[in-house]
Amino acid sequence: MLLAILLLVSPARAQDAFTAALPGLAGGFGQIAEAVEKLGASADPRALPLLQALQEGRLLKREDGTLLLQTDAGTSEVPTGRPAEAGDAEAVRVNNRVRGALRGALGSLQILSTNPEERLKAAEDVFRSRSAQNIAPLEAALARETIPAIRAQLELSLAASRLASPDNAVRLQGINALAEVTDQNARALLLETKAQAPDLARQIDGAVAKIEGRLKVRQMVETFFQGLSLGSVLLLAALGLAVTFGVMGVINMAHGEMVMLGAYATYMVQEALSGTALAPFALPLAIPAAFLLAAAVGAVLERGLIRYLYGRPLETLLMTFGVGMILQQAVRLIFGAQNREVVSPAWMQGTLTLGGLSLTANRVWIIVFGLLVLGLVVAAIRYTRFGLEMRAVVQNRRIAATMGIRTGRVDALTFAFGSGIAGMAGVALSQIDNVSPNLGTGYIIDSFMVVVFGGVGSLAGTLVGALTLGVLNKVMEPYAGAVLAKVVVLVGIMLFIQRRPRGMFALKGRAAEA
């Protein structure tokens, strides 16, 4: 089969195409793109290293238009291969148009590569070059391919290439194949072809309608996922507050700054570990570090200031507000006003494909992390001695004290625990938001909203509240826009609180009156 393809393109003609295309590479962006397309179609063995060099900025151009190829072995002239001095030759510059052409050309040249990863990437890239010339090589590649994921991509690219054929029968084959795919690119391609082939309009409309029907379902699932993801961010931000405000009743306006400290702790761990063997694990290691840092600050805050203000919510509010500003300014003095960059590890970048759905990896991990942290908080409150003492102090401080519980210590630990949870939220937020001194201010209102909406003192309420708000926001966003969606949700909460002042999961009994 491979032999057949090689025979299809006679060597003499291929070489001519190669040499003929070369001068274009020294021209303007439009000429370069054209030359790249020709080189991709030439199937000449010399085209691949040349195009790779162009992509990596290793193809140089002298002022007179001579092309030079830079490799590890040295610099040589193209196409003669004579060694040459780079001198003041400049790299041939590429723009988006050239880059697009390059992807297509490299794809068609690497489609038979022995490396499966390269083959998959090539199959994806060929999709965009959409040339009828790719049909034969793609059919050949498909006949040899055994890996299902690459086969699927090859079939998609083959169908796309068939659309570019002048023969309506071949085009129809492509249309029918694409109709079975659930992919926005396929829809785009079909609509594009419709403009070129008006006589196939009916078939194309049918195929597009099929694709759209399936896309609609997928879109609903995706919106729901985005809502869950926003909800999990809200949950993480609010969980710490559910402890300090929900359980202890402290209106902690510095809560956002605890989140911010957690994000900076992530940055510090990353910097401390950079260059060491532990560097890939910086993010998991940052979780305990962020917890400890925020918890320590929380403990100092409680012992140093808040405990003198129990029972005076207004003063607590003002004081913690001030502490928040001090923390912000302190961070600004230490780290500077510029945002800090926390690198995302590779497993948090790109998309994960789950049953045909592509979900962004960082969001999936944050949902998982949010649920883990919730589990941790529930377990700590339900099953540990500290949790028992905490509940005892909240329910009846004096009786708890007579039972021998050091209530002051429990207060400090509870506040530190809540702050530490906020710090852990900071680790997650460093992956999706800017690590800046005012990171926390964006989340403080949302956190209070979630806790109050869900029901003060109820962890289940916090969970349900966060997810409800997240999904509501995302469902409304496409219709109302990001700004109005937020406004509508806020108005909704105001009306809800009017009717049910204690939130969704109101505490009942004596504890509620305390």
Added chain:
Amino acid sequence: MTNFTLTRRGALAGLGAALATPAIPSAFAQGAPIKVGVLHSLSGTMAISETALRDTVLMMVEDQNRKGGLLGRRLQAVVVDPASNWPLFAEKARELLQVAKVDVTFGCWTSVSRKSVLPVFEELKGLLFYPVQYEGEEQSPNIFYTGAAPNQQAIPALDYLLGPDGGSAKRIALLGTDYVYPRTTNRILRNYLVSKGFAAADIMEEYTPFGHSDWQGIVSSVKRFASAGKKTAIVSTINGDANVPFYRELGNQGIKAEDIPSVAFSVGEEELAGIDARPLVGHLAAWNYFMSVKSQVNDQFIAMWRAYIKNPRRVTNDPMEATYTGFKMWAQAVTASGTTNVADVTKAVIGQKVATPSGYIEEMGANHHLSKPVMIGEIQANGQFNIVYKTPGAVPAENWSPYIPENANRRR
């Protein structure tokens, strides 16, 4: 609370005084110093961008003093901090004009801060140089605008996207932060597209709050918008650090610049300096200056900046270049008119020419706006821009856009 604010302002005023250039003991015996006001936020959300502009003005003042000052008098910078607080901008402007009695002021970044100080400068007959690209639809006798008007940035950038090199876009998504600059600019761009025969269905417009971080929904809807079989491009007037999660989401959802290119009007070298630019390669920005411009003046400008800031890796950007240009024009006008009197200097500034770091000679027009070259750059992995397009010459400013019907007749 009031008490607290007062003390804070007191502290800031003290800071401002401390930051002013120290007196240079030299031969400027004759006459009182010429006072140069600096009105840039040194704290709050805009500090990230505006601090560099404060430093640029201080650098220019120092440079001018080294050259012997102006009219035989020494220059003295008066720095105040309006703290990214729009009403405070007006108060600080009043303080500069009435208390410090400055001869000229360099300042403001956001349009809302400029709108806040404009009545003060007009009432007290002050002189302000505003160095940032903006939405136009304004012309005050007391302000010189050294940044771009929409026809010197937004419209040429759109033309590039619609042309063959930009991918011949047939659908445009206008994404912006929700305030006056993006809304006005997008209104101009929408009317421009309609005049080019675009259907309303081929234009998408979406706004987000300052500091927006959850871009999943919007990027998905852009993807959906782009799947109608027509080449799609994004025009971004997203401001500030919301750009970072926006670009990250583009990368995570697999949108490459070759497929859906985006052109930004508020992302420059300074903004890219703090982030990993690799996922952004190929996305575009339109400005009137890039640090990667090859010109003698630019080499000198970069060297001067790095020497002044004592950091060999600091970057320059477009608003800094506009500050440089504005300062040079003012200095030339003072020399030409032989006085610092605002009315005389204002007359003398019009028609001044300066060889700028952009590699072009820019001239101040009678409409108080500069003629400027337009450049479009693609982001490179190192956070610099690869210039893929520039106009052959400097373009005069149209501060009253013909695409805003109610103001179009105000053009001369």
